Every structure is written in C-alpha cells, then in structure tokens.
Amino acid sequence: MNSFFRTFLACLLAFVVANILIGTFFVMVLAGIGAAFSEQAPAVESGSVLRIDLSERITDAPSVNPFSSMGLADLIDMDMSRSYALVDVLEAIERAASDDDIEGIYLNINPYVGVGMATLDEIRDAVVKFKESGKFVLSYADYYTQGSYYLATAADRIYMNPEGSLSWAGMATGVMFYKDLLEKLDIRAEVIRHGKYKAAVEPFLLDKMSPENRLQTERLLGSMWGYVVGNIAEARGLDSAELQRYASELTLSDARSAVETSMVDSLAYEADMQDMLCEMTGWDDEPEFVSLGTYIDQPRVATKKLSKNKIAVVYAEGQIVDGKAKEGLVGGNSLAARLRDVRRDEGVRAVVLRVNSPGGSALASEVIW
Structure with a gap:
C-alpha cells in the first residue's frame, strides 16, 4: 500500500x-x-539612408492577420517575420522624399526579388518620383537579374561587383504537355472549353502549343518586354533597338561588357559603396541605414480628413475559389459580400478593385461579377 x-x-x-x-x-x-x-521601431537618425533590398515579403492586399506570415518555428524562436502591403511600401518611399532625416535611397537589391513585374513596376515608379525631391538614389548588386536591373534603372547611378554579371536575354515562357503521358496511362481527358484562346487545358489535349495560344503568348510577352525596354532606354539614355540587340546577341557576357554598353555606370565592391555613401551623408565610419521595414513602422503624422466621401479599395488576391475563403484566396461569396457592403455604404463614392490573381473557379468569378 x-x-x-x-x-x-x-x-x-x-x-x-x-x-x-x-x-x-x-x-x-x-x-x-x-x-x-x-x-516601437527605433527612431530614424538625421542623415540616414533608406535601404531597399526587397528581402521583405510584399503582398498586394494588406494582411488582416498579424500571424499570417508566421509559422510554428517563428513562434518558438521569436522570429517575428512579417509581410508588408504594397501600399505601405509605396507610402514609405513617398514619405521619405519629404523626410529631412532621409538623405537618399540605396537600392541594395536582392537579385531574386520575390515580387511580380507589376509590383516591381509600381515600386520603381515610386523611386522615380522620389528623385524629384533632389535626393540621391544609388543602386548596387553583386549581379543583376532582369527584374532587379529593371528596378535599378530608377537610380541615378548603377554599380556592380567587378566579378558580377547582368542577365539580359529577353523574356520567354514554356508549357509542359501531358497528352502522351495520359495516353500511356490509358487516361482520356474530358474537357469543355469555350473559344480557341482558352488554352489552360491544352497540355492535356495537345502535344504542342496551338497557333492561337502561341499568338496570344507572344503578344503578351512582346508587350511586357517592349514596356520594360522602353522604360530602361528612357532612364539610361539608350536606344531601344540597341537594348533589343544586346538581348538577341547575348552581348552582356561579363561585368566589363555591362559598363561598355552603359547598362552599368561603374564597377565597385560593397566596401567602396560604403565609403561613397559616407562621403555623401557625412558619416565617418559607415553610413546610417534604415531598412524599408523599419521605416514603414515609423509613427505617421495624423492627417486631417478633407471629406466624408470615401474611395474604397477592395483587394482580390490569390486563386479564385467557390464559397467563402480565408486570407490568401479569393472566395466568390466572400468577395461578393464585401462588394455588397461597399455598395450599401453611403459614404463610399467610388471603388477601386485591385485584382492580383491567376484565375480559378468560373462559377465564383460569375458570383463576383
């Protein structure tokens, strides 16, 4: 017992x-x-440089869930990784233009930026407008991809590591086809589609691109590429035809060729950039950087509302699915209800619908429409 x-x-x-x-x-x-x-975020010191490397995760729609970008590992090690809404990024760059404590912007760009071309274009446009303040914008990278270089061309001067490279080869896309695989597995796809240009299901029916899909894909890529080349040519004072030739002939083989073609202004190491920024801002040992995330977290100055009338911004970000959906997806019923609430709000005079979606359910799209 x-x-x-x-x-x-x-x-x-x-x-x-x-x-x-x-x-x-x-x-x-x-x-x-x-x-x-x-x-609270640390205060920005006088003579600071806003450092933008796009290492932060940037979404189109502001997150309503503060834990949406945090996993269990983040909770255990207290790593509060966050995502930032594009509207906050653009507002921070605009605010920095009139901030006496910010001397300029340093685009120390991560080559593999995790945002799409549309988002990148909006950030680039904000940096171009920032330069109207008279403050400097410098860009530096060990090497540039086409996307990171496109953003870099918003800078006054572009620098690159002497052993680096600049990828400049145009735009391309590809399609993987499964028709032969399905035949070997004795599987036949039953597809209903409307119109010749509805090509999403072609990989299950064909073994190559249809003429209609090839046409629309080439038109889309050609439009995007022409837009990028035109903006870079204007920013760098280059000829669009020459830029196209550089891509077709793969002219940019190394860092020296990037300088010879005026795609890059000069070659330098990271330490050289630190010295240059110290000289421009008056710091002795190293420049005072403020990250994009830290600057976004700075307290805002309250603004006086000029009108009771409002413009509602409604976000549709993610795949379109039936019914209600959680954050990161576009639920047909969820978005329809949101639009219905906005329509009934007498204080809302107009609506901006921002769509960032690969598509999805036709039924849910009809409900939203």
Whole structure:
C-alpha cells in the first residue's frame, strides 16, 4: 500500500510540475509576442539612408492577420517575420522624399526579388518620383537579374561587383504537355472549353502549343518586354533597338561588357559603396541605414480628413475559389459580400478593385461579377 501511495504521489507531482512548466512556457511565448508587436521601431537618425533590398515579403492586399506570415518555428524562436502591403511600401518611399532625416535611397537589391513585374513596376515608379525631391538614389548588386536591373534603372547611378554579371536575354515562357503521358496511362481527358484562346487545358489535349495560344503568348510577352525596354532606354539614355540587340546577341557576357554598353555606370565592391555613401551623408565610419521595414513602422503624422466621401479599395488576391475563403484566396461569396457592403455604404463614392490573381473557379468569378 505504501508503495502505491509513493508511486501515486510521484506521478501527481510530475503532472503538476509538467503543467507548471508548460504554463510558464506559453506565458513566455505570449509575452514575447506582445513585446514584439508593442515595441516601437527605433527612431530614424538625421542623415540616414533608406535601404531597399526587397528581402521583405510584399503582398498586394494588406494582411488582416498579424500571424499570417508566421509559422510554428517563428513562434518558438521569436522570429517575428512579417509581410508588408504594397501600399505601405509605396507610402514609405513617398514619405521619405519629404523626410529631412532621409538623405537618399540605396537600392541594395536582392537579385531574386520575390515580387511580380507589376509590383516591381509600381515600386520603381515610386523611386522615380522620389528623385524629384533632389535626393540621391544609388543602386548596387553583386549581379543583376532582369527584374532587379529593371528596378535599378530608377537610380541615378548603377554599380556592380567587378566579378558580377547582368542577365539580359529577353523574356520567354514554356508549357509542359501531358497528352502522351495520359495516353500511356490509358487516361482520356474530358474537357469543355469555350473559344480557341482558352488554352489552360491544352497540355492535356495537345502535344504542342496551338497557333492561337502561341499568338496570344507572344503578344503578351512582346508587350511586357517592349514596356520594360522602353522604360530602361528612357532612364539610361539608350536606344531601344540597341537594348533589343544586346538581348538577341547575348552581348552582356561579363561585368566589363555591362559598363561598355552603359547598362552599368561603374564597377565597385560593397566596401567602396560604403565609403561613397559616407562621403555623401557625412558619416565617418559607415553610413546610417534604415531598412524599408523599419521605416514603414515609423509613427505617421495624423492627417486631417478633407471629406466624408470615401474611395474604397477592395483587394482580390490569390486563386479564385467557390464559397467563402480565408486570407490568401479569393472566395466568390466572400468577395461578393464585401462588394455588397461597399455598395450599401453611403459614404463610399467610388471603388477601386485591385485584382492580383491567376484565375480559378468560373462559377465564383460569375458570383463576383
């Protein structure tokens, strides 16, 4: 009997201690999360340089869930990784133009930017408008992809590592076809489609692009490429035909050729850029950088509302699905309800619908329409 009670008390004590430890752990987790979200961003010092590397995750629609970009590992190690809405990024760049503490912008661009061309174009346009303030914009990278270089051409001067390279080969796309695979598996796809240009299902029916799909794909890529080349030619003072020739002939083989073609102004190392920025901002050892995320978190100055009339911005970001949907997807019923609420709001005079979606359910699209 004594042995039973000793075992029982030992198990009870272990149970109580385990619960105390688990409770303490969760209290620490919640306290850490609260501290992370309540902690104010450090103040921006005079003579700072806004550093934009696009390492932050940028979404079109503002997130309504502060934990949407955090996983379990982030909670355990208290790494509060976040995503930023494009509208906040653009507002921060615009605000920096009139901020006396910001001397200029340093585009230290990650070559593999995680945003699409449309988002990249809006950020580039904001940087171009920033230059109207008279402040400097410099760009530096170890090497440039076409996307990162397109953003870099908003700068006054472009620098690159002497051992780096610039990718300039035009735009291309490809389609993977499954028709032969399905035949080997004795599977036949039953597809209903309307019109010759509805090409999403062609990989299951054909073994090559249809003339209609090839036509529309070439038109789309040609339009995008022409837009990019035109903007770069204007920014760099180059001829569009020459830029096209560089891509067709793969002229940019190394860093030296990038300078010879005036695609890049000069070659330098990261340490050289640090010295250059110190000289431009008056700092001795190293320039005072402020990251894009930190600058977005700076307190805003309250603005006076000029009118009771509002323009609603409704976001449709993600794949379109039937019914209601969580954040990151466009639910047909969810978005329709949101639009219905906006329509009934007498204070809303107009609506901007921003669509950033690959498509999806035809039925859900009809409900939204």
